[in-house]
Each structure stands twice: as C-alpha cells, then as structure tokens.
Amino acid sequence: MTPFDVQTVRADFPILSRMVGDRPLVYLDNAATSQRPNQVIDAEADFYRLHNANAHRGLYMLGEEATELFEGARVKLAAFVGARAPENIIFTRGTTESMNLVAYGWARKFLKPGDEVLITEMEHHSNIVPWQMATQATGATLRYIPLTDDGLLDLSDLGSLLTERTKLLSVTGMSNALGTITPLALLIGAAHAVGALVAVDGAQMVPHLAVDVEALDVDFLAISGHKMLAPTASGGLYAKPEILEAMDPMFGGGEMIREVFHDHATWNTVPYKFEAGTMQIAQQVGLGAAIDYLNALGMDAVRAHELDITAYALRRLEDAGARIFGPMNAEDRGGAVSFWFKDVHPHDLATILNEDGVAIRAGHHCAQLVMRRYGVPATARASFYIYNTKEEVDALVDALARADGIFTL
Numbered sequence: 001m002t003p004f005d006v007q008t009v010r011a012d013f014p015i016l017s018r019m020v021g022d023r024p025l026v027y028l029d030n031a032a033t034s035q036r037p038n039q040v041i042d043a044e045a046d047f048y049r050l051h052n053a054n055a056h057r058g059l060y061m062l063g064e065e066a067t068e069l070f071e072g073a074r075v076k077l078a079a080f081v082g083a084r085a086p087e088n089i090i091f092t093r094g095t096t097e098s099m100n101l102v103a104y105g106w107a108r109k110f111l112k113p114g115d116e117v118l119i120t121e122m123e124h125h126s127n128i129v130p131w132q133m134a135t136q137a138t139g140a141t142l143r144y145i146p147l148t149d150d151g152l153l154d155l156s157d158l159g160s161l162l163t164e165r166t167k168l169l170s171v172t173g174m175s176n177a178l179g180t181i182t183p184l185a186l187l188i189g190a191a192h193a194v195g196a197l198v199a200v201d202g203a204q205m206v207p208h209l210a211v212d213v214e215a216l217d218v219d220f221l222a223i224s225g226h227k228m229l230a231p232t233a234s235g236g237l238y239a240k241p242e243i244l245e246a247m248d249p250m251f252g253g254g255e256m257i258r259e260v261f262h263d264h265a266t267w268n269t270v271p272y273k274f275e276a277g278t279m280q281i282a283q284q285v286g287l288g289a290a291i292d293y294l295n296a297l298g299m300d301a302v303r304a305h306e307l308d309i310t311a312y313a314l315r316r317l318e319d320a321g322a323r324i325f326g327p328m329n330a331e332d333r334g335g336a337v338s339f340w341f342k343d344v345h346p347h348d349l350a351t352i353l354n355e356d357g358v359a360i361r362a363g364h365h366c367a368q369l370v371m372r373r374y375g376v377p378a379t380a381r382a383s384f385y386i387y388n389t390k391e392e393v394d395a396l397v398d399a400l401a402r403a404d405g406i407f408t409l
C-alpha cells in the first residue's frame with residue numbers, strides 16, 4: 001500500500017480553498033456528503049458539454065456515447081464492490097432509494113405474516129422506516145439487535161433474535177452516528193445459516209473501506225455516490241442475480257418494459273427492469289470518475305489515512321473533555337465521531353464552530369434510535385475523509401476551546 005499525499009489530494013478539491021469569513025474552511029461533515037474533486041466535476045460537466053443525450057434510446061452518435069458512458073459507470077461500480085457482473089448493479093439515487101427498492105421489490109413480494117425482519121438499533125432511518133412500512137404491509141414482524149454501552153452491536157441474544165422465522169437481516173456496514181464497523185462476516189454467516197437473506201447499508205462503508213460482495217456473500221448492498229466524491233443522486237443497489245430476477249420492479253414506466261398490452265406489461269431484463277424513466281445519467285458518469293479517483297488512491301490507503309486521522313481525533317477530543325459515543329478504538333470504527341462537549345448543546349456548538357470556519361454536523365443524524373439508546377437528543381459529529389488533516393483536527397479542538405470559553409463566562 002502506498003500512502004497518498006494529502007496536499008496533492010486537497011489541490012483537486014476547489015471548494016477546500018474557500019474561506020468562511022476570514023478563516024479557511026475546515027470541512028468535517030463528510031458523513032453527510034463528501035466534497036467533489038475537479039475530476040468528478042469535469043466528468044459531469046463534460047457529459048453535458050460533449051455527450052449529452054438520453055441513454056439506451058438514441059441511434060445516433062451522442063446517444064451511443066451517452067449509453068457507453070452510463071454503462072461504463074455501471075462496470076466501474078460493479079468492479080469497485082467486487083460484483084461479478086455489471087448487471088448485478090441497479091442504478092439508484094443512493095442508499096435510501098436502494099433500501100426502498102429492496103423493501104418494495106423483494107419484501108412486499110416475499111414476506112408474509114409470521115415472518116421476521118431483523119435490523120439493529122444502530123441504523124439510519126433509511127434502514128428502519130422502509131422495514132416498518134414493509135412489515136406493516138405484509139403482516140411480518142420487525143425486530144432489533146440492541147446496542148452495548150460502548151456503541152457496538154449487542155450480539156449476546158443473537159440466537160433468539162435470528163431464527164428460521166427471520167427472512168431478512170438488514171444492517172449497516174458502518175454507523176453514521178457512532179462510527180462503528182459491524183461484524184458483517186459473522187452476521188452474514190449466522191443469517192445464511194437460518195436461511196435469511198442479508199442487506200447491508202453501505203452508505204458509510206463503501207466510501208471508506210474496500211468492499212467485496214462476493215467474498216462477503218452479501219445478498220444486497222446499498223451504495224451512496226454522494227458520500228464517495230460523486231454527484232448527488234448517484235449510487236446503486238447490488239444484489240445477487242437470482243434475487244434480482246425474482247424481485248418485482250418498484251417503478252413502472254419507459255425502458256423497464258419489454259412489451260406493453262392493454263391489460264398488462266412484461267418486464268425488460270435485469271438491470272433495466274428496475275430503471276424506469278430517464279435516469280441520472282450525468283451523475284452516474286460522475287460516480288464512475290469518483291471511483292477512478294478512489295481507485296487511484298487505493299482503498300487500503302484511504303482506510304489507513306482515515307485510521308490515522310480518526311485515532312488522532314479521538315485522542316484530542318477525549319483530552320479536551322468531550323464525551324465520545326461509539327468505539328474508542330479507531331480500528332473498530334470509521335471516521336464519523338459523535339460527541340457531546342461539556343453540556344454545550346450540539347446546535348450551539350456547531351454555530352460557534354462555524355464562526356471559526358469549522359463545519360460539523362449537529363443533530364440526530366437520522367438515527368433517533370441511537371440518540372434514544374444513549375439518552376441524548378442530538379450529538380455533535382465530526383467526520384473525516386481523504387482530504388482532512390491533523391491540522392484540521394487541531395482547528396476543531398481549538399474551536400471547541402473557544403466555545404468552552406464562551407459558555408463558562
């Protein structure tokens with residue numbers, strides 16, 4: 001693994017040279033959305049400048065170019081997550097749409113009363129609410145794996161939660177609220193042993209860790225482009241081919257059909273039966289460029305950089321008196337670090353930090369079950385990516401010290 005030069009990386013991101021008042025921007029909200037390098041911005045803009053046409057439709061040069069670029073992005077995304085074939089990737093607007101596609105196309109078709117869906121208390125709302133809706137619609141039951149005090153999944157009762165009644169286990173690979181990396185190999189093995197399928201919310205995992213769906217033997221993987229340098233509304237759903245064949249489409253319309261009659265229609269082949277209407281073509285082309293960028297850095301180097309920054313941030317935040325939620329060992333987590341600082345409300349903290357140019361997130365992070373579990377309404381969250389530096393962690397801690405001064409006056 002060759003480490004990359006962070007300053008060289010930073011030079012590719014025009015937004016990182018912005019000022020906030022007279023302070024340089026310190027962008028620490030990467031778990032919400034990452035920034036984009038010139039390579040991605042150019043790929044999307046060049047699509048519109050040079051190649052724009054609808055994909056899979058035009059029998060003319062631009063139409064063919066658009067199709068080639070769009071399908072090229074599918075090939076890149078499939079390879080990036082270790083999928084055997086590009087057809088195993090459905091393009092979606094991101095993880096929320098991907099999970100809803102599983103909930104509509106698979107769960108509503110196959111779940112029945114008495115069946116169970118097992119999720120965890122660590123999930124983002126996009127991996128909770130679709131299952132509440134699908135179990136309510138089918139008469140199935142939704143169950144939860146609880147959390148330990150230190151922000152891990154509490155697997156002590158897994159044997160009674162995961163049974164032959166469980167038809168689907170849906171779990172995050174990396175928590176956006178706690179940073180926790182979940183033990184996917186163990187969970188997938190245990191779920192398959194009782195005949196359950198496994199869906200993984202990869203919104204936080206795929207941008208930060210090398211992922212291989214074949215090695216994991218995962219059934220579904222939801223992917224968000226906008227958290228991995230790509231345009232908004234890019235991303236996808238990986239699923240095993242036999243599952244995609246069996247699933248129903250979620251949207252009906254153009255392109256997803258083979259033939260339309262007065263009283264029914266037949267479906268196009270996978271993946272197109274899931275891609276109704278005009279897709280987010282330029283955005284997925286941008287995702288292809290983002291994948292090229294991450295591959296050039298190397299995902300092992302991406303992880304190594306984030307481990308280094310996260311370990312440093314955990315140490316500095318703890319020394320500054322912050323209460324950190326989630327694992328304290330950087331090896332067990334990603335770079336989303338949630339904390340409370342000396343009883344300053346996270347919203348006040350984020351507002352004061354903004355005056356120093358430091359952008360963090362404050363709120364429930366779409367993970368209200370996590371907030372309930374730890375008895376807080378919200379947390380402050382700093383989250384790191386490839387372009388963040390230890391100096392930026394220092395800027396965060398300095399800004400916290402200033403906030404402390406304001407609130408102890």
Ligand code: PLP
Pocket residue numbers: 031032093094095096097124126127172174175176201203204223224225235366
């Ligand atoms: N799951 C997790 C763990 C997330 O962090 C997010 C976004 O914050 C989502 C799902 C939703 O992803 P998207 O914005 O791509 O729909």
